[in-house]
Ligand SMILES: Nc1ncnc2c1ncn2[C@@H]1O[C@H](COP(=O)(O)OP(=O)(O)OP(=O)(O)O)[C@@H](O)[C@H]1O
């Protein structure tokens with residue numbers, strides 16, 4: 003898992019890539035939390051476009067990031083999750099606390 | 113139902129083996145011409161079962177995970193994931209959505225995910241002896257096959 007973050011205004015985007023499971027989750031968690039602490043964004047966007055696998059460990063990851071971000075007054079979004087990942091994430095009722103968004107297409111937003 | 117083919121393996125209960133275990137099961141299933149979605153379903157369900165052995169059965173202290181899979185004549189893949197860990201006192205309760213004995217990073221969705229992505233899920237467990245999870249999935253009915 004190679005995690006890149008980009009900042010645009012007060013929006014911090016974490017570009018998740020590769021496989022999200024119990025083995026990879028701790029490092030992803032750490033990197034995201036560090037970036038959130040560093041940039042103090044108002045929106046944390048977890049971009050799932052590059053994710054090749056995710057199991058229920060991803061739910062714990064998103065919930066934990068939501069909780070951490072919330073203590074800093076930051077909102078969490080899940081972007082570009084495939085149907086499969088969305089199914090899993092929504093099983094936990096995440097829709098109540100996290101906004102699911104999708105970029106228009108492959109075009110990068112400024 | 114007659115078996116067309118099968119494999120068995122024993123693997124250490126280490127997190128680093130999670131991706132290996134699900135990849136092996138997906139590779140074995142490939143001979144039945146599954147669709148992309150079916151392969152994803154199998155990987156996800158197997159990953160949940162294997163992770164539970166590591167996290168719960170052996171509480172991250174290590175042990176052995178016994179995995180076997182059979183391809184049946186009727187096109188069903190049957191994967192068994194067994195551990196000799198702590199076992200589950202109340203299987204029905206454990207299988208309830210959002211039920212977890214490990215707060216923080218776990219959400220209690222593993223069994224729900226296994227149920228969602230398989231056709232049949234069977235869990236047998238004995239406290240102090242271990243747990244066996246059997247995942248059954250019919251292959252080749254995806255449309256993308
Ligand atoms: N192999 C096992 N050995 C012992 N206990 C288990 C085993 N598998 C599951 N359990 C028990 O059943 C509970 C529910 O399992 P489930 O996979 O549904 O959720 P979880 O592992 O707690 O969270 P998640 O899978 O969402 O990360 C676990 O919290 C654990 O108490």
Ligand SMILES: [Mg+2]
Pocket residue numbers: 058160163164221222223
């Ligand atoms: Mg689990």
